[in-house]
Amino acid sequence: MSDSNTADAEASNVKPTNFIRNIIDNDLESGKRTNVQTRFPPEPNGFLHIGHAKSICINFGIAKDYNGECNLRFDDTNPAKEEAAYAEAIANDVEWLGFKWAGEIKHSADYFDRLFDYAVELIEKGVAYVCELSMEEMRDYRGTLTEPGKNSPYRDRAVAENLDLFNRMKAGEFEDGSIALRAKIDMSSPNINLRDPVIYRIKKAHHIRTGDKWCIYPTYDFTHGISDAIEGITHSLCTLEFEDHRPLYDWFLENITIDCHPQQIEFSRLNLEHTITSKRKLNLLVNEGVVDGWDDPRMPTISGMRRRGYSAAAIRDFIGRTGVTKKVHTVEMSLLENSVREDLGENAGRAMAVLNPLKVTLVNYPDDKVESIQAPIHPQKESMGKREIFFSKTILIDQADFRESANKKYKRLVLGKAVRLRNAYVITCDEIVRDGQGNIVELLCTVDLNTLGKNPEGYKPKGVIHWVSESHSKPATVRLYDRLFNVANPAAEENFLDCVNPECLVEVVDARVELSLGEAKPEQVFQFEREGYFCADRYQHSADNLVFNRTVTLRDSWAKIEAKS
């Protein structure tokens, strides 16, 4: 169980195959490469989400399978957006997901000195220049998708002047946005990224790693490929939107003096139905108070899913099932739920919890008698052992498990009929007790004492329902989570906040759970039989305040039958 949370423990009898692995296989076979080195390069400007999980699984997974290593590198080139707290949360999430990065955590900022030197090299070679166009002017000069841009009036400055200006930029002589260092490539390129992209800009901001040492910062395009090369990355795997940047990635590495040229390969992002993965929108959910934070169990963040009760193994399994291609796709939620159920079905201990209690008095059972029953923690896995449950005269069942009358399809308790109490006896309902308003407040039943562990003689109970003994149960808060959005593609909505599912969280405060659940530890997972999978809340659950989050329901074919009629 302890190693089920590391990707190393994964049974690798089924070898994943995808176009990236095919490229690597060919590179190794042809001798183009002799090793495999990858990296996961998040920007510390938010929490990691399910989309990042895909990138993590691909990068760390490939490194592991090819006996290589994967670096964790914070792409921290924009101090205006980055925070140390995010960096810390990201590292925790990667670790929790079960992956180990090579050596120390890396930072693009670790290479700022070398990056500066490479910029100087470009200037000296005459392929970079300091440009004084304002941002608006630069936009005008850039042209459009269909029209070429035109050269900046500062494009042909002398090398010495560029060097002087660049050093003065570094010295803090200019204001943010007033001046920038640009690569001299081709203002008429049909690829807009090649129209003299900015490689250094002024940002008088405090950096989480370098403090106030710098007031100029390299841009992503200039930084990323060079950082990869410095680290000896062989295959730089990223998402589709960087495809147009690949010529730039290659241009920098061809124009500086460096002996490593990683290959950038792009794959499509993971899109999941009923969820959103835009950091901006996720941030809005947090700031608008729609959810209680980045790690709210409804969030598609790694920490949110963790708190929801999804295991790292289930998330890894899900990612593996979605595949790696260049096709823009959107995966159905049922695929994720399948992975989660498969993992929890195997590993979660069983327990009984009554969400909406209805009192049942067993009229023929002795008033003060209490029976101890050894119930299996997992009916299909005896090795998981037993738990002790208690049976007594007054028990609680779920309100949904009783009907005064019903057709033969209803396999629960009905007035005058019998039903099996899970792990215990068969009971028959004799009478309904109502309050002044006519609400059912109690059931009077007869228990067949000859049915513990064996079938009753002469009749067949209609089904099996769960229960707890009233005086041998504990109160608990149970949070029923459902999908956050009620449309498949919230990102396509005019205002995605309008389609937040009003029932994404239903909190049950008066549930009753079996005694053994009083010993649940935070993050421990259970199957509440006939209800679903739940986990003790990572932060709010304690021995005297039981709080369980519903991870996912059990598959429910009854709901389909019911919906049909």
Added chain:
RNA sequence: UGGGAUGUCGCCAAGCGGUAAGGCAACGGGUUUUGAUCCCGUCAUGCGCAGGUUCAAAUCCUGCCAUCCCAGCCA
């Protein structure tokens, strides 16, 4: 509209010139002290469309069509 990419079952996805894997979903049926699990079975004469090459095409060629990405001193 310039450039870059992508189109195989409802959703993913193998396939790489020799006659359409697999998973999820769905739908039947069996087992069952969880309407769960498990087990069996059904589910593309068809690979965006139209031509062409070939004994043979999802795979090669040509032309269309659709969708996604790019005009931050964001990543």
